[in-house]
Amino acid sequence: MAEVRRRKGENDASDDAGEKAGEGDKRNSAADSSDHVDSEEEKLPEDKFVDELSKTLPQGTDKTPEILDSALKDLPDRWKNYVIRGIFTWIMICGFALIIYGGPLALMITTLLVQVKCFQEIISIGYQVYRIHGLPWFRSLSWYFLLTSNYFFYGENLVDYFGVVINRVEYLKFLVTYHRFLSFALYCIGFVWFVLSLVKKYYMKQFSLFAWTHVSLLIVVTQSYLIIQNIFEGLIWFIVPVSMIVCNDVMAYMFGFFFGRTPLIKLSPKKTWEGFIGGGFATVIFGIIFSYILCNYQYFVCPILYSEELGRMTMACEPSYLFTKQDYSLSVFGIGKSLSMYPFVWHSVALSLFSSIIGPFGGFFASGFKRAFKIKDFGDMIPGHGGIMDRFDCQFLMATFVNVYISSFIRTPAPSKILTQIYNLKPEQQLQIFQSLKESLGDLITN
Template sequence: MWELRHRGGGGPGPGGEAASPPREGEAAGGDHETESTSDKETDIDDRYGDLDSRTDSDIPEIPPSLDRTPEILKKALSGLSSRWKNWWIRGILTLTMISLFFLIIYMGSFMLMLLVLSIQVKCFHEIITIGYRVYHSYDLPWFRTLSWYFLLCVNYFFYGETLADYFATFVQREEQLQFLIRYHRFISFALYLAGFCMFVLSLVKKHYRLQFYMFAWTHVTLLITVTQSHLVIQNLFEGMIWFLVPISSVICNDITAYIFGFFFGRTPLIKLSPKKTWEGFIGGFFSTVIFGFIAAYVLSKYQYFVCPVEYRSDVNSFVTECEPSELFQLQSYSLPPFLKAVLRRETVSMYPFQIHSIALSTFASLIGPFGGFFASGFKRAFKIKDFANTIPGHGGIMDRFDCQYLMATFVHVYITSFIRGPNPSKVLQQLLVLQPEQQLNIYKTLKTHLTEKGILQPTLKV
């Protein structure tokens, strides 16, 4: 536990809670005056003290998480060493989570979006709770309430933008939604301003620095969780394959790096994560690239995975039906000379997406783990083993998705930079929302343009 360094004492006692202020007539330390019970401002100052004098060593140790391993597993594995017991617990829970993930994939795109949203909220809760345990010990107001308020505001902004982009035909039929979409950014800004003003009104004298620190904590948490989960959903709309291959590559790298490290690990990789080894890192890399290449080949065969996810107003549901693009059609590629001699063939047939999958899986295995290292540094800074104890043997949800958020950003940038072209369906949806006069002007402009290029024949004037 920690001790807060007041100039004359009076810091928090064991458990991280603030010690009671000195009673009237008692000395609060060599440099403190006797507390006046009628002076509320002095009472606040004495309660909070000089909080800005804290150093890293003053960070409170958060109590260790409770063990939530099911009793049936504890009994079944009671005879094993702690190392092998952890191995089996992690393995069983990993297979369970993968099975549930397959079930949600079968249930469709909408359920995957709900899953992403649920994970986002849980990750936000785990990170904010760490700050709240430090912050709440001073009984300062509004931090947790404002944190969740800002989460709602940011989600309202991002998902409102998604509603406007992908569900324009549905919005066009609902008059109330048209108003919300038209003024969406102004409403979002007004909601944020309300939270901003509430934060300013909650400031407590001699505690400003810590409160601004926690204000920044909330916003960085929002940046990590909400914006990244929004990018995950944007990737999903490009086609489920852009969601599944990157996520499964990170999962594969996490599992195979753990297995190689468990059995062959000898050389430490990074001080932030003492259990990570070079053997696990290298073994995970090659396994992930091979897995990504095979997964891309399997998924590219099915429209369900490769077609962009669209909302069809006529059937009132999401659909994944299309003519697959060239990215998901088999192509013949000439092999390099050294491979021709090994494979004894001139060409090989594969999907172009498989080449992209190599780039995705390479990032997942070489750069993705740095998201985990970042999370390890964060946990060490606050002297905790895991973000939470949601999943036995794994820690919290954030412990399992620390690499996924970094991967989501890369995939979004990759699609934008190398893959995505103009989306005719999205352009058409936006055109249908315009006023008739605007639609007519666009029609005339497009007709003139196509006529000048010789695609359309000029209309004869009578």
């Protein structure tokens, strides 16, 4: 009886296997007839090659110059990392000060170089995924889209701030008038290129990495475009927010290192509430003091404009209301007191609160991204810190906030932008505007 039951079970199992095989054949035939179904091996992301990726990608904090490594070999790993991180933090701060001394052009070039390096570090991870499957053109397409994105966004900046001058050069007027059309045409070339590069049974992988490229562009290129706009509003709108993020990062690390006990977020286990709160208080105090100091210097507070008379960029101006001391009356416990302060300092409090409360979430986002691929850092360019992206993950979020803050609460219509639009009108439309202005300003013109 046992033998009969065993044979019956084997027959039932073989029948079930036959039915499953039949269903499998149907599924396979359906997969063969449909080009958009990926093979079983194409699931994203698979642990079998995530581990392999983590070995091939650089681990920045593990890379230390031999001189420092030998000098600090007797220190515990915790203190060794603290010293290395501190040394290269001061090197970066001094380098940043030198770039500021170089002026707006040096800052803009640095922003562009940082943008390119950050993009390279993000895309290199995607490229490792892509290379495993031997798929074509991913890296070339990624850099092409970076080029076209920069042409569009940086071209917009040139049109906004130099449109009046460019319009007077006949062979450049075409580039201003049709800038957006040319940018879209360049993007279409990349779009067609991508479609032609699609490989059967790898469509899901390729479209995932296409999205990867575009999200990287959104994070990196658009943010650097906003940074450039902030610089044109006055160096103070760039230097103060960047310094706040640096201060918050350093002080949160210091407070966490010496007093940290309570974990803050699972994405970044080393972050603590003590570091988060201590870094926040330090950033607010630093922001008030640093902003007050910079407000005293015309070099930092004046917007950057192109002077037609001088034929170059100029930063000479009469400081606006924001950077002119105002008297404020304060009453504390019934005791009145007068305080003379720059209005910008009050705005700096809002900037410092954002940099210390919301800014760190840019770092948490980057931590989650790195944990997904089991890597410590985006690169190995800066010992003790990792890659460029590891240091600028919070800066890009801050840049967006500053730009939104300026456009919402600070900026007024710019005459240069209005003139650029007027120059693009037909002669009869320009004449109509001239007549309207002449009528409304008649008394002033007569006087």
